[in-house]
Each structure stands twice: as C-alpha cells, then as structure tokens.
Amino acid sequence: xxxxxxxxxxxxxxxxxxxxxQWSPDGRELAFISDRTGVPNVFLFDFTTQQHxxxxxxxxxxxxxxxxxxxxxxxxxxxxxxxxxxxxxxxxVWTFDNPRALKRAAxxxxxxxxxxxxxxxxxxxxxxxxxLTLRPRAGxxxxxxxxxxxTRQSSVLAAQEMVADLPPSIGVLMADPVYGLPDTTxxxxxxxxxxxxxxxxxxxxxxxxxxxxxxxxxTAFVFSDLLGNHQLxxxxxxxxxxxxxxxxxxxxxxxxxxxxxxxxxxxxxxxPLQGGTTGTGPVFEVSTTYxxxxxxxxxxxxxxxxxxxSRVETGVQFNSIAxxxxxxFQDCNIAGYCTDIQFKNxxxxxxxxxxxxxxxxxxxxxxxxxxxxVMGRRMRFQASxxxxxxxxxxxxxxxxxxxxxxxxxxxxxxxxxxSVSVGPDEGFFPKYIGxxxxxxxxxxxxxxxxxxxxIIGAQAACNNAQLAGSxxxxxxxxxxxxxxxxxDVGSAFGLPPLDGLIFYDAGLxxxxxxxxxxxxxxxxxxxxxxxYPLTSWGGGLRVNLFNLxxxxxxxxxxxxxxxxxxxxxxLGASY
Numbered sequence: 001x002x003x004x005x006x007x008x009x010x011x012x013x014x015x016x017x018x019x020x021x022q023w024s025p026d027g028r029e030l031a032f033i034s035d036r037t038g039v040p041n042v043f044l045f046d047f048t049t050q051q052h053x054x055x056x057x058x059x060x061x062x063x064x065x066x067x068x069x070x071x072x073x074x075x076x077x078x079x080x081x082x083x084x085x086x087x088x089x090x091x092x093v094w095t096f097d098n099p100r101a102l103k104r105a106a107x108x109x110x111x112x113x114x115x116x117x118x119x120x121x122x123x124x125x126x127x128x129x130x131x132l133t134l135r136p137r138a139g140x141x142x143x144x145x146x147x148x149x150x151t152r153q154s155s156v157l158a159a160q161e162m163v164a165d166l167p168p169s170i171g172v173l174m175a176d177p178v179y180g181l182p183d184t185t186x187x188x189x190x191x192x193x194x195x196x197x198x199x200x201x202x203x204x205x206x207x208x209x210x211x212x213x214x215x216x217x218x219t220a221f222v223f224s225d226l227l228g229n230h231q232l233x234x235x236x237x238x239x240x241x242x243x244x245x246x247x248x249x250x251x252x253x254x255x256x257x258x259x260x261x262x263x264x265x266x267x268x269x270x271x272p273l274q275g276g277t278t279g280t281g282p283v284f285e286v287s288t289t290y291x292x293x294x295x296x297x298x299x300x301x302x303x304x305x306x307x308x309x310s311r312v313e314t315g316v317q318f319n320s321i322a323x324x325x326x327x328x329f330q331d332c333n334i335a336g337y338c339t340d341i342q343f344k345n346x347x348x349x350x351x352x353x354x355x356x357x358x359x360x361x362x363x364x365x366x367x368x369x370x371x372x373x374v375m376g377r378r379m380r381f382q383a384s385x386x387x388x389x390x391x392x393x394x395x396x397x398x399x400x401x402x403x404x405x406x407x408x409x410x411x412x413x414x415x416x417x418x419s420v421s422v423g424p425d426e427g428f429f430p431k432y433i434g435x436x437x438x439x440x441x442x443x444x445x446x447x448x449x450x451x452x453x454x455i456i457g458a459q460a461a462c463n464n465a466q467l468a469g470s471x472x473x474x475x476x477x478x479x480x481x482x483x484x485x486x487x488d489v490g491s492a493f494g495l496p497p498l499d500g501l502i503f504y505d506a507g508l509x510x511x512x513x514x515x516x517x518x519x520x521x522x523x524x525x526x527x528x529x530x531x532y533p534l535t536s537w538g539g540g541l542r543v544n545l546f547n548l549x550x551x552x553x554x555x556x557x558x559x560x561x562x563x564x565x566x567x568x569x570x571l572g573a574s575y
Contacts, residue, residue, distance in 0.1 A: 011045055013052055015109060018043075019067075022074040022081075029100060031055070031074055031081065033062050034464065036109065042072060051106035055099055058085040074099065093407070115205040133345050194230050196223040202235070216240060220248075229255035233263075234555075241343070243294075244268045247547070252459060262304040269293040286338070287329035287482060289346065294322040303362075310363040317356045319386075323349035353387030366402060370497045371542035371550050372480065372574030373402045374411045385559055392423030400575060411480045418473040426470040427511055433534075434467035436570040438474050439507035441536035442467060443554025466527050466561075469509035471516075476575065478503045501574070503554075508533045521560065535559040542574060 016036035023030060034043045037054070040061040044053045056062060062083050064071040072083040081099040084091050087519055094104075198224045204218035218237030224230060237246040250263030264563040277290035301315030325346040332338040359382070366376035382396040400415040417438075419431055432445035484498040510516045521532035540554040550573050557565040 003575070013109070016451065020070055020072050022072055024074060024100070025076045031072060031099065033071060036099065042081075042099075044100070045101075049106070052149070053103040054107050055102045056083070058114070059086055061494060064091065078447055112159075129301070164387055194225045196225060196232055198222070199224050199231075204282050206241055209248070218246070222233070227255075229253070239268070258302060260300065262300045263298075265295075265297045267295045270326075272399050276446050283331055283333050286331050287327055290326050290328060292324045292326045296320040296322070309365040310361070312359070312361055314359040314381075315357070317351075318356070319356065320510065321352040322349065325349070335434045352389045354386050354390050356384050358382060358384035360396075362452060365461045368573075369411075369482075369499070370409060370544040373400075374408055374480070375402050375404045377401045378428075386425075390425040392421050392426040392428065392430050394421045396418065412482055413476075413478045413494060413574070415474070415476045417475075420471045424514075430468045430511075431472045431509065432468050433472050433474055433507040433509050436552065436554060436568050437572065437575055438476075439467070439505045439536060440538065441505070441553050441558040442534055442561070465529065467507075467509055469511045469531070471511065472507065472509045473516075474505075474507040476503065477503050496544050496546055501540045501542065502538075503540060504535070504537045505556075506533050506535045532560070534561070538565070 011030070016034050017040075018032050018034045018036075021030055021032045030046055030047070030106065032043055032045070033040050035041075035045075039059065040063050041054060041058060042056040042062055047055065055497065062071055062085055064068070064084050073079065074081045078097070079099075080095055080540065081187055082093055082098050083097040086437045088485065093272060115166075133283075145441045194315050200220075201222075202220040205217040206215065212316045216237070216239045217233065220233070220235035223232040223234075225365055228400075231251070233248065233250045235246075235248045239245070246265075248263065248265045248269050250261060250265075252261040253259060269292070271291045271293070273291055276286075278285040278287065286545055296319070298318040299315060301313060303311050303313045305311040308566075325344050325348075327344040328341060329344065343400050361381045362379070364376075364378040366373040366378050378400050380396065380398045383393070384396075385393045396417075397418045398415075400419045401413070403412045403414075404410070405412055420428075421429075421431075433439050478501045480499060480501045481498065483500045486497065487495040508516055508531060514529060516531050525532065536556045536558045538554060538556040543551040545551055549571055552568075552570045552572065552574075553566065554568045554570075556568065
C-alpha cells in the first residue's frame with residue numbers, strides 16, 4: 001500500500017501459500033515464504049522489475065513450529081536475513097548477509113502449474129488424436145467394432161469417448177453447480193462487529209484448608225475477537241470468604257498502532273503479627289493476629305510501538321489499600337478437639353489512597369530457549385510519581401544482555417537493575433533484593449518485603465535487614481548451557497530438557513539517611529548507617545516441566561556476612 005496515495009497493489013503470481021512478508025531495508029523488495037514449488041522456500045519480489053526470485057532451495061522447508069509461525073526476518077540495519085529450517089528433528093536458524101545477492105534468473109512457474117483450456121475441436125486436437133490411433137500394418141487382418149451408429153475399426157475411438165477422456169475446461173467447471181466457483185460480483189459487505197469467544201480457560205482448582213477459612217478455589221478465562229484485536233481476561237480466586245477474594249478484569253485494545261490496556265484488580269494480603277494460646281483450663285483459645293491489607297487497583301496504560309522491538313508506554317494507576325487487624329482463633333480442649341475457625345475484626349486502620357502516573361521506554365529483541373533467553377537484549381527505563389496519601393517518585397533502570405558464545409548452546413547472560421525511590425514517603429514500600437532472582441544465598445525463606453518488614457511503611461525488622469531498602473541496585477552474570485536437550489523414554493514419551501548455569505550475584509539496598517559504599521564491609525560496620533554490596537556465586541539447574549512450569553534449583557555460596565552455602569528452590573524462567 002502506498003502511504004501517500006493510499007493505493008493498494010496486489011502482487012502478481014501469488015500461487016500457493018505465501019506467508020511472513022518482510023520488507024528490504026530500502027523498501028524496494030519484499031521477501032516471503034512460499035510453497036509454490038511444493039516445498040516452502042524464501043522468495044523475493046522486486047517492485048522495480050515486477051519479478052519473483054527464489055532465494056533458497058531447501059529440502060525440509062522453511063518454517064517454524066506451526067504453519068503460520070514467523071520463520072524469516074530481515075534486519076534493517078545490517079541487511080542480514082535469518083530463517084528457520086527444519087532438519088535432523090529440530091529447528092535451526094540460518095543467517096546470510098545481503099539476501100538480494102542470491103537473486104538469479106526470475107522465477108518461472110512450471111508447465112504443471114500453468115492453467116489452460118484444452119482444445120477439443122481444433123485441428124491440433126484432431127491431429128493429436130489421430131497420432132494416438134493404431135493403424136493396422138499392410139497385409140495384416142483388421143478388427144471391426146459394431147456400434148448402434150454404424151461400424152468402425154476397433155482401434156479408432158468414437159468422438160464422444162474422446163471428449164469424455166479429455167480434462168474439462170474452465171468454462172465447464174464454472175457452469176457446474178457443485179464445482180463452480182463463487183461469483184465475486186455478488187459478494188456482500190457487512191460491517192465487522194466485535195464478538196468475544198474463549199481462547200483459553202485455566203483448569204479450575206478447588207481445595208480445603210483449615211487456615212484462613214475453609215474452601216478455596218479459582219480459575220481464569222481469556223477471550224478475544226476473530227481478529228485478535230480485542231482481548232479480555234477474567235480471573236478469580238476465593239480463600240474461604242468472599243471478602244478475601246482475588247479478582248482481576250482486564251481489557252486490551254490492539255486494533256490500532258496506539259494500543260491501550262485497562263483493568264481492575266483486588267488482592268488480599270495477610271501479614272502475621274503475633275500468635276499464641278489464651279487460658280489454662282480444659283478449654284483454651286488458639287489465636288493468631290494478622291495485619292490484613294486489601295489492595296485494589298484501577299489502571300490504564302497506553303503503548304505506542306516504534307517497531308517490532310521498541311515501544312513507549314504511559315499510564316496511570318489509582319490505588320487503594322484498606323488496612324485492618326484481624327484475629328483468627330478457635331477453641332480447643334486438652335484432648336485435641338477444636339471448634340471451627342472464627343474471624344474477628346480487632347481494628348480498622350485508615351485506608352491509603354494514592355494515584356501513580358508513569359511513563360517508560362521498553363525494548364526487547366530476545367530469542368528464548370527452553371528455560372530462558374539465549375540471545376538478544378532487553379531493557380526498560382521507567383519513571384513514576386505517587387501522590388495522595390503518600391508522596392514519592394520512583395525511577396527504574398533494567399538492562400539485560402544475552403550474548404551467545406555458541407548459539408543455543410552456551411550463553412553469557414548479564415543484567416543490571418536499579419530502582420530508586422525519592423521523596424517524603426520513599427520508604428513506604430521497601431524493596432527487597434533477597435529474592436531468588438536477585439541475590440541468591442542470603443534468604444531461603446523470605447521472598448518479599450512483607451516477610452521482612454511485617455508492616456507497610458515500617459523499617460526492616462528481620463535478621464536480613466541489609467536486603468531491604470527504598471533504593472536498590474543489582475548486578476548478575478550467568479553462564480548458561482544445556483545438560484539434556486532431549487531424552488526419549490520409549491517412542492511416545494520423553495523427559496523434559498534440563499539446563500545448567502554458573503552465576504555471580506551482587507546487590508546493594510539502602511534508604512535515605514544511609515550511605516552506600518562499594519567494596520567489602522569492615523568488621524565493625526553498622527548496617528543502619530553504612531551499606532555495602534552483598535555478593536554470592538554458585539550453580540543452578542533449570543527444568544522446563546512440559547511448558548507447565550520452569551523449576552529452579554540454585555546452590556549459592558554467600559561471600560558476605562559469614563553465611564553458609566545453601567540450596568534454594570523456586571519457580572519461573574531465568575532473567
């Protein structure tokens with residue numbers, strides 16, 4: 001399509017199935033995958049010469065996992081083309097520079113692909129039929145066939161039989177009511193109406209737990225329209241009480257280049273404060289007091305892509321955090337029998353309402369393996385400001401690289417992440433670097449700041465206080481390699497792939513009033529005043545469990561604080 005004039009040009013000679021078009025860097029050629037020769041190969045259409053050229057001639061065919069999956073790409077900056085080729089039971093990515101140098105003679109479809117109406121009454125047809133007629137040799141006996149219309153030699157076919165053996169003409173096929181093609185002039189146009197249909201339904205779960213209520217369960221639904229431009233996601237989980245339900249409703253509009261997503265959510269969070277028993281008689285009370293948060297969120301995010309890999313995002317969130325103290329208790333006797341669990345609202349705390357506008361630049365051109373990225377780079381730079389009941393600004397810089405030493409075999413992955421909050425309430429939501437995907441080896445049990453601070457807005461009160469702060473910086477390096485690519489057990493079952501890695505982590509968390517330092521901490525360091533980086537190294541295993549989950553085992557040796565090596569198990573892809 002010509003952007004200036006709006007004229008639409010239909011490319012000629014589009015025989016077969018033609019997929020995955022890719023523009024040349026100068027916009028004068030168009031590469032695509034076509035099976036017009038019987039095998040999918042890469043073809044090129046030159047708009048100057050109006051000719052097709054075949055660039056590849058592979059036996060297994062150019063294609064990805066599914067018929068319509070992207071299988072070729074043409075780099076605009078380096079004039080390099082990459083395509084996926086199926087060979088030896090696996091998909092291989094091949095690259096070559098200057099694809100237009102592979103142009104030879106213009107592609108011409110074979111005679112078998114050309115459509116023509118076979119003549120039935122021309123002189124050429126009669127001559128062809130006469131050449132197929134068997135003539136008796138001189139002096140040999142002849143054979144005569146007696147038919148209702150007279151007699152003829154047995155070697156000569158009747159005209160009706162000759163016509164019946166010839167292929168039907170296009171005109172005959174068009175007139176046939178069964179095989180006739182539709183008349184495009186009679187097509188009717190109707191406006192497109194968005195109608196949602198389910199794309200995915202998560203397996204529903206239901207269970208029973210003696211804590212936080214009785215029954216629990218949930219599921220999720222994803223809907224979209226026929227074109228995939230409108231998407232709707234709905235999910236819900238109930239934890240014994242409807243007031244403790246987690247719900248999410250989101251809508252995405254991808255019909256234009258300026259896309260947007262909006263939705264609402266609610267999530268309850270319980271943080272234990274204290275627990276124990278009350279009473280010394282035959283019946284006593286077992287209770288636990290919790291600080292209960294209900295986090296509600298309304299968001300609207302718009303994104304504008306510059307190309308396939310980079311985009312800019314801007315949005316706004318309206319947040320509400322309801323707070324309260326709840327007592328969960330039951331009466332038990334010395335024989336071990338207990339009543340049903342009961343809930344009691346002890347206190348209601350003020351609700352925290354605030355709004356957070358944000359803007360971000362995002363870029364991602366990574367290629368994924370079975371357990372994580374193996375090539376490319378990804379980055380996100382974001383700035384946001386929260387105002388209302390709380391007031392602070394947050395700045396995020398996240399840059400990751402995946403450099404293949406041996407493609408899809410040995411990858412060196414690096415990451416640098418920094419998140420800094422500044423303002424009067426910057427410590428209201430402490431950040432925690434003790435997670436298994438940040439700095440490994442320092443905390444095997446706590447995976448978020450709730451476990452280390454107990455109360456939103458409070459200072460860290462656990463023995464891992466150096467892992468929490470309003471400002472953090474994390475650096476990681478991993479050498480990733482496959483251990484088991486495929487291990488077939490019988491003809492219909494195989495074990496999942498297994499990857500290994502060697503890592504080095506470093507992280508630093510601090511807050512306002514504390515001084516960050518580089519290097520090793522002195523023996524008499526006071527972490528409430530000075531903060532030093534925490535480092536560790538070790539190895540890990542990654543298992544892709546049939547695309548249901550990625551299992552992670554990490555053995556980390558901390559290099560700070562005199563801690564012992566330990567194992568950590570977690571779920572999720574590598575960074």
